Amino acid sequence: xxxxxxxxxxxxxxxxxxxxxxxxxxxxxxxxxxxxxxxxxxxxxxxxxxxxxxxxxxxxxxxxxxxxxxxxxxxxxxxxxxxxxxxxxxxxxxxxxxxxxxxxxxxxxxxxxxxxxxxxxxxxxxxxxxxxxxxxxxxxxxxxxxxxxxxxxxxxxxxxxxxxxxxxxxxxxxxxxxxxxxxxxxxxxxxxxxxxxxxxxxxxxxxxxxxxxxxxxxxxxxxxxxxxxxxxxxxxxxxxxxxxxxxxxxxxxxxxxxxxxxxxxxxxxxxxxxxxxxxxxxxxxxxxxxxxxxxxxxxxxxxxxxxxxxxxxxxxxxxxxx
Amino acid sequence: xxxxxxxxxxxxxxxxxxxxxxxxxxxxxxxxxxxxxxxxxxxxxxxxxxxxxxxxxxxxxxxxxxxxxxxxxxxxxxxxxxxxxxxxxxxxxxxxxxxxxxxxxxxxxxxxxxxxxxxxxxxxxxxxxxxxxxxxxxxxxxxxxxxxxxxxxxxxxxxxxxxxxxxxxxxxxxxxxxxxxxxxxxxxxxxxxxxxxxxxxxxxxxxxxxxxxxxxxxxxxxxxxxxxxxxxxxxxxxxxxxxxxxxxxxxxxxx
Numbered sequence: 001x002x003x004x005x006x007x008x009x010x011x012x013x014x015x016x017x018x019x020x021x022x023x024x025x026x027x028x029x030x031x032x033x034x035x036x037x038x039x040x041x042x043x044x045x046x047x048x049x050x051x052x053x054x055x056x057x058x059x060x061x062x063x064x065x066x067x068x069x070x071x072x073x074x075x076x077x078x079x080x081x082x083x084x085x086x087x088x089x090x091x092x093x094x095x096x097x098x099x100x101x102x103x104x105x106x107x108x109x110x111x112x113x114x115x116x117x118x119x120x121x122x123x124x125x126x127x128x129x130x131x132x133x134x135x136x137x138x139x140x141x142x143x144x145x146x147x148x149x150x151x152x153x154x155x156x157x158x159x160x161x162x163x164x165x166x167x168x169x170x171x172x173x174x175x176x177x178x179x180x181x182x183x184x185x186x187x188x189x190x191x192x193x194x195x196x197x198x199x200x201x202x203x204x205x206x207x208x209x210x211x212x213x214x215x216x217x218x219x220x221x222x223x224x225x226x227x228x229x230x231x232x233x234x235x236x237x238x239x240x241x242x243x244x245x246x247x248x249x250x251x252x253x254x255x256x257x258x259x260x261x262x263x264x265x266x267x268x269x270x271x272x273x274x275x276x277x278x279x280x281x282x283x284x285x286x287x288x289x290x291x292x293x294x295x296x297x298x299x300x301x302x303x304x305x306x307x308x309x310x311x312x313x314x315x316x317x318x319x320x321x322x
Numbered sequence: 323x324x325x326x327x328x329x330x331x332x333x334x335x336x337x338x339x340x341x342x343x344x345x346x347x348x349x350x351x352x353x354x355x356x357x358x359x360x361x362x363x364x365x366x367x368x369x370x371x372x373x374x375x376x377x378x379x380x381x382x383x384x385x386x387x388x389x390x391x392x393x394x395x396x397x398x399x400x401x402x403x404x405x406x407x408x409x410x411x412x413x414x415x416x417x418x419x420x421x422x423x424x425x426x427x428x429x430x431x432x433x434x435x436x437x438x439x440x441x442x443x444x445x446x447x448x449x450x451x452x453x454x455x456x457x458x459x460x461x462x463x464x465x466x467x468x469x470x471x472x473x474x475x476x477x478x479x480x481x482x483x484x485x486x487x488x489x490x491x492x493x494x495x496x497x498x499x500x501x502x503x504x505x506x507x508x509x510x511x512x513x514x515x516x517x518x519x520x521x522x523x524x525x526x527x528x529x530x531x532x533x534x535x536x537x538x539x540x541x542x543x544x545x546x547x548x549x550x551x552x553x554x555x556x557x558x559x560x561x562x563x564x565x566x567x568x569x570x571x572x573x574x575x576x577x
Contacts, residue, residue: 170437173436173437173438173439174433174436174437177431177433177436177443177447178422178425178426178429178431178436178446178447178450179426179429179433179436180436181415181419181422181423181426182423182426184412184415184419184423185412185423185426188412188413188414188415189410189411189412189413191374191394191410192406192410192411192412193412193423194373194393194394194395194398195372195373195374195394195395195398195403195404196395196398196403196423196424196426196427196486196487196489196490197395197398197399197424197426197427197490198395198423198426198427199393199395200395206433300414
């Protein structure tokens with residue numbers, strides 16, 4: 001951050017770009033240029049962006065390998081669905097309940113597991129993710145294995161767009177602050193970080209809770225778009241999908257997480273037409289990318305204001321990045 | 323005034339006593355050296371003081387308070403900062419960020435104001451950056467603040483590590499072989515810098531060093547450690563002629 005100050009013009013410009021994007025897509029939806037089929041994919045893209053960007057905070061920036069992200073998404077989806085379906089509350093309360101419940105689950109799981117490192121942490125989070133799913137399966141109030149049906153479809157383009165943008169802004173703002181640097185120092189060298197006065201446990205838990213909270217948001221949007229949720233939607237494979245996006249995009253790059261979320265979602269949709277060889281192609285593409293780009297599509301680089309500044313030939317863009 | 327006092331400190335790894343009944347005293351503003359043959363337990367003592375290891379027994383009094391067994395970040399917040407024998411910088415991030423991380427414990431804004439980008443955040447960030455650059459200037463690293471830390475030449479990485487330690491605002495600075503791998507010129511400059519820092523920042527300094535001429539030249543008092551125990555203590559000239567020290571370093575005389 002060369003000069004840490006607000007540049008009003010730049011801010012207005014960025015807001016205008018986002019508003020244009022939003023209006024254009026909204027117009028395309030209204031006039032059916034983006035039809036039902038594309039809309040479903042659009043919703044998946046937005047939800048996956050939120051999931052990938054939030055998991056990247058834990059795996060990419062904090063360096064803690066978590067394999068239970070779908071568990072937090074499940075907590076959010078169920079909390080929101082119960083609020084709107086069983087309790088007839090408005091969607092906003094559903095989303096708030098989802099975020100709170102998922103953050104709480106993140107805290108409860110994070111405090112004991114984040115004492116572990118590397119493989120052990122991965123296995124512990126994997127186990128907790130599955131525990132969440134099994135617990136949901138065995139509560140009759142929320143439908144057991146059959147899940148909840150008939151959830152009102154509240155999730156629309158404004159919600160999807162707003163939530164994705166909010167998620168990205170929150171993560172980027174945290175990372176480009178002293179708190180974000182503390183989080184990154186845990187990834188770089190935990191011992192050195194601790195010896196520089198940073199309570200590493202606290203920052204690991206913080207990143208975990210924020211990541212879980214945003215996964216809960218994604219879960220709420222998911223439940224109110226696809227109107228049926230069951231515990232099996234949130235199994236280990238879902239966590240794995242999100243992890244693939246994060247690794248493919250580049251651990252520690254928010255830009256990479258967004259690009260990979262879009263790429264994987266589109267790829268999955270396109271491959272749906274070739275059901276026989278779908279999984280082979282999917283795996284093949286991943287293997288090829290990892291051979292030629294082991295650090296992920298973006299490495300740990302970002303496309304930010306600095307990049308745009310360079311493209312325009314100006315030097316005055318304040319770097320939002322390292 | 324006693325700044326750091328260690329009483330009967332012990333630490334064993336399995337059956338091996340790395341440090342045994344270690345007693346030690348460091349006065350305010352003193353520049354003290356800790357020497358000893360390889361494997362004598364010098365770095366273990368440093369790790370015990372800074373909280374990397376928990377002692378098995380004994381107490382470590384810093385400014386009169388027992389800090390033995392506290393978590394490392396709390397010990398740092400009390401005013402003890404250190405560098406490492408094998409450099410442990412935050413490798414993949416910039417020189418400036420390395421120092422800014424050390425300034426985090428006094429972060430002047432909340433997480434919420436960082437997320438919302440309030441004016442408090444921008445003011446706080448400007449303050450942190452100014453402080454970090456001030457420290458980098460002392461170490462002649464300000465021009466390289468945008469470089470990735472691991473791209474710096476070796477000597478500069480060593481200096482950056484001291485800069486980072488200093489950014490935590492310590493009253494006691496612990497240096498683990500600060501001149502390792504430096505040429506004589508760099509070593510001399512480093513020693514002058516250390517002397518200057520001590521006066522400028524009102525520091526007590528404790529250092530491990532293998533370069534004898536350097537330790538003898540710069541330290542006011544020296545402790546000699548062998549097999550986890552203090553075998554000698556005193557002014558450099560006393561240490562130089564102490565038969566036990568010579569024995570520990572060169573082996574026993576034959577005959």
